[in-house]
Amino acid sequence: MRHYLLCALMLALGSTAVLSTAHAKDGYGTAGCGLGSLLFGSEPGLVQVLAATTNATFGTQTFGITSGTSNCVDTKASAASTAAFIQANRETVSKEIARGSGETIASITTLAGCADAAAVGSTLQSSFIQIFPNEQVSDIAVSDSVVKTLQAHPELACHSLS
Amino acid sequence: MLGFFVCASSACGYGRLGPSEPSYPRPGDPYVESLVTNAREQKLWEQPQWHKLLHYRLGMFGQGFLGGGYTSEADGIGFFLAPGGKVDPQAELEATIRSLFQPLTAAKRGSTPDPDDHPLCRFPARFMFLRAALGIDVQRLPVTRCPAAEKFIRELDSTSLSLIFSSYYLNNPASAFGHTFLRFNRRNTLASGERRELLDYGIDYSADVDTGNAVIYAIKGLTGMFPGTFKRIPYYYKVRAYNDYESRDLWEYQLDFQPAQLLMLSAHLWELGHTYFAYYYLSENCSYHILSLLEVANPSLDLISHLVSPVIPADTVKVLYEQPGLVGRVAFRPSLRRQFEARVEHLDSEQRSLVEELATDAEYPIPATVTHQRAIDTLDAAADLVDVLYARELVHKTDSDAAKRKQRLLERRAEILEPSRALSIEPPYAEAPEHGHGSHRIGVGVATADKHWGATLEFRLALHDLADATPGYPELNAIEFMRARLQFWRPYRFELQDASLIRVTSLTPQTRFDRKMSWEFDVGATTLEDSACDQCLAPHISGGAGGALELFDKGLAIYALARGSVAWTPEIEGLGDSHFRLGVGPSGGMRIRLTRGLILLGTAYWLWLPAQTPNQTYRIDASLRLRTFDELAIGLEGRATPNGLEAGLLAYSYF
Numbered sequence: 001m002r003h004y005l006l007c008a009l010m011l012a013l014g015s016t017a018v019l020s021t022a023h024a025k026d027g028y029g030t031a032g033c034g035l036g037s038l039l040f041g042s043e044p045g046l047v048q049v050l051a052a053t054t055n056a057t058f059g060t061q062t063f064g065i066t067s068g069t070s071n072c073v074d075t076k077a078s079a080a081s082t083a084a085f086i087q088a089n090r091e092t093v094s095k096e097i098a099r100g101s102g103e104t105i106a107s108i109t110t111l112a113g114c115a116d117a118a119a120v121g122s123t124l125q126s127s128f129i130q131i132f133p134n135e136q137v138s139d140i141a142v143s144d145s146v147v148k149t150l151q152a153h154p155e156l157a158c159h160s161l162s
Numbered sequence: 163m164l165g166f167f168v169c170a171s172s173a174c175g176y177g178r179l180g181p182s183e184p185s186y187p188r189p190g191d192p193y194v195e196s197l198v199t200n201a202r203e204q205k206l207w208e209q210p211q212w213h214k215l216l217h218y219r220l221g222m223f224g225q226g227f228l229g230g231g232y233t234s235e236a237d238g239i240g241f242f243l244a245p246g247g248k249v250d251p252q253a254e255l256e257a258t259i260r261s262l263f264q265p266l267t268a269a270k271r272g273s274t275p276d277p278d279d280h281p282l283c284r285f286p287a288r289f290m291f292l293r294a295a296l297g298i299d300v301q302r303l304p305v306t307r308c309p310a311a312e313k314f315i316r317e318l319d320s321t322s323l324s325l326i327f328s329s330y331y332l333n334n335p336a337s338a339f340g341h342t343f344l345r346f347n348r349r350n351t352l353a354s355g356e357r358r359e360l361l362d363y364g365i366d367y368s369a370d371v372d373t374g375n376a377v378i379y380a381i382k383g384l385t386g387m388f389p390g391t392f393k394r395i396p397y398y399y400k401v402r403a404y405n406d407y408e409s410r411d412l413w414e415y416q417l418d419f420q421p422a423q424l425l426m427l428s429a430h431l432w433e434l435g436h437t438y439f440a441y442y443y444l445s446e447n448c449s450y451h452i453l454s455l456l457e458v459a460n461p462s463l464d465l466i467s468h469l470v471s472p473v474i475p476a477d478t479v480k481v482l483y484e485q486p487g488l489v490g491r492v493a494f495r496p497s498l499r500r501q502f503e504a505r506v507e508h509l510d511s512e513q514r515s516l517v518e519e520l521a522t523d524a525e526y527p528i529p530a531t532v533t534h535q536r537a538i539d540t541l542d543a544a545a546d547l548v549d550v551l552y553a554r555e556l557v558h559k560t561d562s563d564a565a566k567r568k569q570r571l572l573e574r575r576a577e578i579l580e581p582s583r584a585l586s587i588e589p590p591y592a593e594a595p596e597h598g599h600g601s602h603r604i605g606v607g608v609a610t611a612d613k614h615w616g617a618t619l620e621f622r623l624a625l626h627d628l629a630d631a632t633p634g635y636p637e638l639n640a641i642e643f644m645r646a647r648l649q650f651w652r653p654y655r656f657e658l659q660d661a662s663l664i665r666v667t668s669l670t671p672q673t674r675f676d677r678k679m680s681w682e683f684d685v686g687a688t689t690l691e692d693s694a695c696d697q698c699l700a701p702h703i704s705g706g707a708g709g710a711l712e713l714f715d716k717g718l719a720i721y722a723l724a725r726g727s728v729a730w731t732p733e734i735e736g737l738g739d740s741h742f743r744l745g746v747g748p749s750g751g752m753r754i755r756l757t758r759g760l761i762l763l764g765t766a767y768w769l770w771l772p773a774q775t776p777n778q779t780y781r782i783d784a785s786l787r788l789r790t791f792d793e794l795a796i797g798l799e800g801r802a803t804p805n806g807l808e809a810g811l812l813a814y815s816y817f
Contacts, residue, residue, distance in 0.1 A: 035402050036557045063366075063393035065314065065435025075348075075361040075396050076317075088399055089360075091556050092406060095545050098572035100581035107360045107398065110350065121581055128576035135562065135569035 033072035033084040034139040035091075075111070077160040079147055082111040086143035094132055094142070100125035112150055113160030123153050194263050197296050198256050204295065207251040210461040211291055215430060217439075217454060218251055235446060235454075237389070238437030243281060258288050259296070266304050283308030284436055286315070287429035287458070311432045318363055318394075318428040320346040321421075322490075323459070325452065326364070327413040327479050327595050328404040329497075330636055332668045337408070338641055339625065340475040340595065342449045343367070345397055345414070346424070360398040365431060367392050367451040369441035383443040390441030390451070392434045405497050407553050412495040413594055415479065418488055419459050427459040445471040449478040456482075463488070470602070472624055472643070476595035476634065483596055494589035499550050504587045505543040506675070513540045518674055520544035521551070524570035534578055541575040542582055547675055592758070598634025600793050600816035601625050607797075607812030609649060616651035618810055628667060628753050629763040629797070630816075631789040637716045638669035638753070645686075658699055662686035669721050671712035680710040680721050682749070688729075691803035692779045694743065695733040702729035706749050722750040725767055737774055745769030745779070759789030779804060793817060 062070045072088065074081040086093050089104050096102030100121040109117040124131065124146065131145040150158045188194070206212060218232040234241070234248045242248050244257035261281035268275040282289050282305050292298060300306070324345040331337035343366040351357050369388035373379050382388050404410045419427075439446060450473045453465045465481050482489050496504070506514060513536060519526040521544055528537050548556075548568045555561030556568065591597075605620035623644035626635045646661040663685045670678040687701040706725030712718065729743040736742040749767035756762060766782040780803065787797040795814040800807065 034557075035399065035407065036559065063395045065392055065394055065431060066310070067435075073394060073396060075363065085360075085396075085398060088396075089402055091549060092402065094568075094572055095549070098545070098575040099542060100576075100579070101584070102582070103360060104398075106356075107358050110352075110358045110361060118581070122579075125576055125581070126579055129573065132569065132572065135565035 032138075032140045032143075033087040035088055077111050077113045079112075079161050082108060082147060082161065083140075083143035085111055086146050087139040090139045090142055093146075096121075097124045097131065097146075098128055108146070111160065112147070112158040114150065114156045114158040116156075119156055120150065120158075123156060124149060188263060188265065190260075191263070193299075193302060194260055197259050197292075197298065200296050201255060201259060201292075206292075206295055207255040209295075211458075212251060212255060214454070214458045214461050215287055215291060215433075216247075216251065216254060235439055236434075236437050237440050241433075241437035243285075255292075258285065259292060262289060262292070262298070263302070263304060277305045277307050278310040280305045280308075283311050285433050286311050287426055287433050290426060290429060311429075314394075314432050314435075315425070315428045318346050318424075318431070320348050320362075320424055321351075322347045323417050323419050323424060323427070323456075325415045325417055325456075325479070325482065326400070327415070327475060328400075328408075329411040329413070329593075329595075330639060330641070331408055331410050332639055332641060332666055333408075337410075338666070341404075342452050342475045342478055343400065344452055344455065346428075347416070360396075360401060362397040364395045364397045364400045365392060365452075365455070366395055366400075367439075367448050369443075370438075383441065386440035386442045386446070388441045389438035390446070391438045392431060392451075394431070401495065405495055406549065407557060409497040409499040409550060409553065411497045411500060411593075413479075414493040414495065415482060416490040416492070417456070417482070418490055423459040427455060430455070430458045445473055447473055449473055449475040453478050453481065474601045474624055476598055477601055479595045480598075492589075492591075492594070494587075494594075496587045498546060498553070500587065501585060502543060502546040502550050502675075504585060505539065505546060509539060509543060513543075514674070516540045517544045517547060520571060521547045521567075521675065524567040524574070528574075534580060538575070538578055538580060538582055541571055541578075545571045545575065551676060592633050593636070595634050598626070599631055599789070599795075603630075603814055603816050605797070605812045605814040607810050609808060609810035611651075611808035612806050614651050616649050616655075618647065618649055618812055620647045620812065620814075621645070628669075628751075629761045629785045629787040631759045631761070631787075631795065632755060633758055637755070638671070638710070638712070638719055640665070640667040642666070657689055657697060658687065660686070660688050669710040669719060671710050671716070671719065677709070679707050680723065681705070681707045682723060682725070690729070690731070690734070690743075690779075691781070691805040693776045693804065694735075694774075694779070695731065697805075698731050698733040700729040700731035700734070700743065702727055702743075704728075708750075717755045718753070720750070720752045722748060725749040725769075727769060735775060737772075743771060743774060745771045747778075759795075760787070762786050776804070787814075 062072050071080045072084050074084065085107060092102070093104045093108070096104045101118070102121070105121045105124070106117040109120045114120050127149045131142060131149060147161060150156055151161050201207070213232070217235040219235060221231045221233055232249060232251055236248070242254060243261045244250065244253040247254035247257060258281070264281060266275045266277060266280050269279055277283055282303065286308060293300070324347060326343050326345050328341045330340050343364055346363045346365065347357065347359075348362050350361060367390055369383060369390050371379065371388055373382065401412065404412055439451065441447065450466065450469065453469070457463050457465055463485060465478075465485070468481050468484065469477060506517065509517065516526070516528060517540055520540070528540065532540070545568065548564060548571065552561055552564035552568075555564050559565065601624045603622040605618070607618045609616050609618045622642055625641050625643060627640040627642055628638070642662055642665040644663065645665065647659045649657045649659050651657065665684040665686065667682040669680040672678070682705065684702070684704045687699055689697050689699050691697065704725060704727035706723035708721065708723030710719060710721035724746070725748065726746045727744070730736075730741055731743075732741050734741060734743055737744050747767060747769040749765070751763065751765035754762040762785070764782070764784045766780070768780040769778060771777050771779060782802040783799070785797055785799045787795050789795045793816040795816070797812045797814060799812065800809045
C-alpha cells in the first residue's frame with residue numbers, strides 16, 4: 001500500500017515539476033543557464049554540500065527528458081543556444097577569451113555559425129575588456145556582450161546570430 | 163512526419179491529427195486481435211528485447227513462479243499499460259498492442275487531443291519492436307505524428323555512443339566510487355574532421371534528492387526511497403561540473419553500436435522520461451542503469467548479469483571489456499588540477515615563482531626580461547591555479563577577492579594579443595578504471611603473537627587501500643566499505659580484530675601552490691589491545707585531518723594528522739562514569755611504492771585518553787604487499803600495540 005502512496009506522491013511531484021517548467025518555457029529565466037544556479041537552485045543547504053555532485057542534484061526540471069524545452073538543453077546553432085552555452089561555461093569562456101583560443105571558443109564558433117574559430121578567438125580576445133569590464137558582470141551580461149561583439153564583426157560571418 | 167520510427171521504407175500518410183475516424187480499428191477489432199494472436203504464436207513476450215525494454219528482471223525464485231517470476235525495475239505506474247504489467251510480460255505486451263489502436267482523445271474535455279499523449283507516442287521503442295515483429299500496417303494506426311517524441315529522437319541523432327567514467331571523488335559519499343553516464347556523439351563533424359564534443363548530449367541516471375537532512379539522505383539513498391530518473395544534459399555541463407568544479411578526470415569509452423540500435427535507444431529514452439526507478443545507491447545506481455540502456459540498444463549484450471552488489475562504477479567499465487569488440491577508442495579529459503600540473507611542468511623556476519606570487523597578488527609585476535611566450539605560459543598557469551583553488555567560490559560568486567584576482571590575471575593575459583597553444587596531456591592509461599584490481603577482496607593467512615599461532619580471515623566488500631596495487635585507482639586515496647578481519651587463535655580463541663563500516667583515507671600532497679588538507683575517517687569496531695579490558699570489542703568513530711607530502715611522482719608519501727576517536731564498550735571504565743573512551747592524538751604514515759604492484763606501508767597512531775585508565779594507547783601497523791598474478795597478492799604484515807607484537811602472512815584474492 002505504501003508503495004502505491006509513494007507512486008502517487010511521485011506523480012504529484014512530477015506534475016508540479018512540469019507545471020513550473022511551463023512558465024520557464026518562454027526564455028531561460030532570470031537565473032540563466034549558469035552552472036551555479038543549476039547545480040544548487042537558490043542556495044546550497046547541508047545536503048547539497050554533502051551530495052554536492054552532479055550525480056544527485058542537477059535541476060531535474062531543466063534536464064528531465066519529457067519536462068519541457070528549456071533553452072539550457074539546446075545545442076543546435078542559434079543565438080539562444082550560444083548564449084546558454086556561454087552562461088554555463090562562463091568561467092572557462094572568460095579564461096579562453098583571454099587566451100584567444102580553446103575548446104569553448106571552438107564550440108561558440110559552431111553554435112554561432114561563424115566561419116573560423118581562430119578569427120573568433122582573436123576578435124574576442126581583443127574585445128576582452130568590453131566583454132568583461134569587471135569581475136561582477138553577470139553571466140547573462142557576458143553572453144549578451146559576446147553575441148553583440150560577434151554580430152558587430154561581419155567578417156566573422158556568424159550566420160546563426162542574425 | 164512520424165519519420166524514422168514508422169516510415170522505414172514504406173510510404174506513409176502525414177498529419178492525421180484529430181479525433182480518430184470510425185474506419186480505424188479499435189481494440190477488440192479483428193485486425194488488432196489478429197496481431198495479438200500472432201504475438202502469442204511467436205511468444206513475443208519472451209524475447210530478450212521485450213525484457214530489456216520493460217526492464218524485467220528474473221526474481222529470486224526464477225521462472226514458473228507467479229506469472230513467470232519477472233518483475234520490472236520501473237516504478238512509475240504510467241510505465242505499464244496492463245494492470246499487472248509490472249510482473250507480467252505477456253499481459254504488458256498484449257496491452258501494448260491493443261493500446262496502439264486506442265482512439266486519440268483529448269486529455270480534458272474541450273481541449274485539443276495531443277498525439278504525444280497517445281501510447282504509441284509515449285512508447286515509440288515498444289512500437290518499433292512490435293512493428294518489426296508483427297508487420298503492423300501503419301495505415302491503420304490512429305496516430306502518425308508524435309511531435310515531441312520525434313523532436314527528442316531527432317536531437318539525439320548520432321554516429322556513435324560513448325560511456326563516460328568520472329573518477330573517484332572522496333569529498334562526498336555519492337561520488338566516492340566514481341560515476342558513469344553516456345554521451346551521444348552527434349553528427350557534427352567539421353571539414354577538418356574535428357567534432358565539437360562539448361555540444362554532444364549526455365544521458366545521466368541519478369537520484370532526485372528531496373531532503374536537506376544528511377541522515378535522511380543516507381537512509382533514503384540506501385533503501386531506494388529516492389526516485390531515480392534519466393536526464394539529458396549537454397556534455398558541456400558535465401565537463402564543467404566534473405573536470406572543473408570537482409577537478410575529476412573523465413575517461414571516454416567509445417562503444418560499437420549500429421545506427422538502428424542508437425535509434426532504438428533514443429526512442430527508449432523517451433519512454434523512460436515518463437517514469438522513474440527507485441534509486442538504490444548500492445545496486446540499481448547510476449552505473450547499473452547505464453548498462454541497462456546498452457542492453458536495450460543491443461539485446462544480445464549480457465552485461466548486468468555479471469555484476470554483484472554493490473555495483474561499483476569501475477566494475478561496469480570492466481564488464482564492457484568482457485564483450486569482444488564493444489569498446490573502441492578511449493579518450494581522456496584531464497581534470498583542471500591535472501591541467502594545471504601539466505602547465506607547471508613546462509615552466510622554469512622563475513616562471514613557477516611568478517605563478518606562486520600571481521595566485522595571491524594578481525598585480526605582481528612580470529619582469530620586462532620575460533618574453534611574450536613565457537609570460538603567456540605563466541599567466542595561463544596562474545589563471546588555472548586560481549580556478550582550481552577557488553572553483554566553488556567562483557561558480558557561486560561567493561568570493562569577490564578570488565573573482566577580482568582572476569579578472570586581473572585575465573586582463574593581463576588578454577593584453578598580450580596572441581593565442582595560447584593547446585595543452586597536450588598524455589592520458590595516464592595505467593590509471594584507467596578498467597585496470598584496477600577487483601573491487602571485492604578476501605584474505606586468508608597465518609598469524610603469530612606472543613608464541614601463539616593462529617589463522618586470519620579477512621573480507622572486504624569494496625574497494626581499495628593504500629597497500630593494494632595501484633593501477634586503476636588514485637595513488638593516495640583509500641576507501642574501504644564493509645571490511646572485517648577475524649583471527650582464530652590456538653587454543654580456541656576467536657577474535658573480531660577489526661571491522662569497518664566505512665574507512666577512508668584521502669591524502670593530497672601539499673605543494674607550493676596548493677595546501678589542501680588530508681584526512682581520514684573510520685566507523686567500525688575494533689578489539690582494544692591495551693590494559694583497558696581483556697581484548698574487548700568496541701564500536702568506534704575516528705577521524706583526523708592534517709597534511710601530506712610526496713616525492714618521486716608520489717612514489718614516496720608521508721602524512722601526519724591530528725586525530726580524535728570515540729569508542730564505547732560496557733567492559734571498560736571510560737570517561738567519567740560512562741563506558742565511553744575518548745582520545746585525541748597524532749596519527750600518520752608512510753607509503754613507499756617500490757613498484758606498481760609492490761607497496762610498503764606503515765601507519766601509526768597514538769591516543770591520549772584523558773582521565774581514563776589507561777591514559778594512553780597506541781598502535782603501529784606495517785605491511786609489505788606484493789601483487790603476484792592478476793588478481794592475487796601476498797602480504798607480510800605486522801602490528802604493535804601495548805599488548806605486544808603480532809605478525810602475519812596473508813594471501814589476498816580480488817574478484
